[in-house]
Amino acid sequence: MTERSFRDIEYNYRMIDERIAEAAEKSGRRREDITFLAATKTVDAAAINHAISLGLDHIGENRVQELLSKYEQYDLEHASLQFIGHLQSNKVRQIVDKVDLIQSVDSLKLASEISAQSIKRGKVTDILVEVNIGREENKSGVFAENLEELLAQLAPLEGISVKGLMTIPPICENTHKIQKYFNIMHKLFIDISSKKLDNVSMTILSMGMSADYYEAILEGANMVRIGSALFGARNYT
C-alpha cells in the first residue's frame, strides 16, 4: 500500500460518507440511520484497516478462503466482520465463529447448517435472506414469491436470527430502472415486516453498491455495501 492509495481511500471515504448523508436526508432519515459496509474482496488488510481507522465500522467478505487468510489481520476491535458472498453449506463451520452477520442466506439447507454450527458454539448467528429480485438465472437468492415460505421454514431454527433482507439487483442500463428494483425490495421489506413472523425481525435492508448506493438509500436501504468506490477498481490477479 502506497501513501497515495491511503490518501485516495481517505478521500473516497469522506465523499461516500457525505453522499450517504445527503441521500439519507433526502429520504427523511439521518446519516446514522444508514450503515456503510465496505465490500473488501481483493483488498489487502492494510487498506481495510486504514478505512477502519477513518471510522468505517462494518466490513464484508465474499469468499471463505480469502476471509480466513486475512482474518488475523483485520482490526476487528473497531469493526464488525460480515459474510456477503455465496456460501456453501460445507464451509459454514469455517466462518460461523468469525462473523457477526451472514447476508447471503437463500435456502433452508444453508440456514439449517448455520443454525446447527452456531448452536454447537453456543451462539445465535444473525442472518439476512438474499432475494433474487430480478429473477435472474444463475444468481443466488430466493424469488420474492417464495420468501415468506422460506422465512416460515427458518422460524424454528434456534441458532439463527433473521434480521432482514439483502439483494443484488440486475445490471441496469439506467438508474431509473434500478431504482424500481430497490423500490420493489423496500415494499417487500415493509410487507414482511408488517406480518410479524416468528424469529424474523426486519431491521436491515441491505442494497446498493458503488454505482447505485445513492438510489438505494432514496428507496429505503439502510445498509449499503461499497467496494470499488472506496478502494478503487479491483485487481483480481
Ligand SMILES: *Cc1c(COP(=O)(O)O)cnc(C)c1O
Ligand atoms: C463486491 C460486492 C459489493 C460491492 O461492489 P462494488 O460495485 O465494488 O461496490 C457489494 N455486495 C456484494 C455482495 C459484493 O460481492
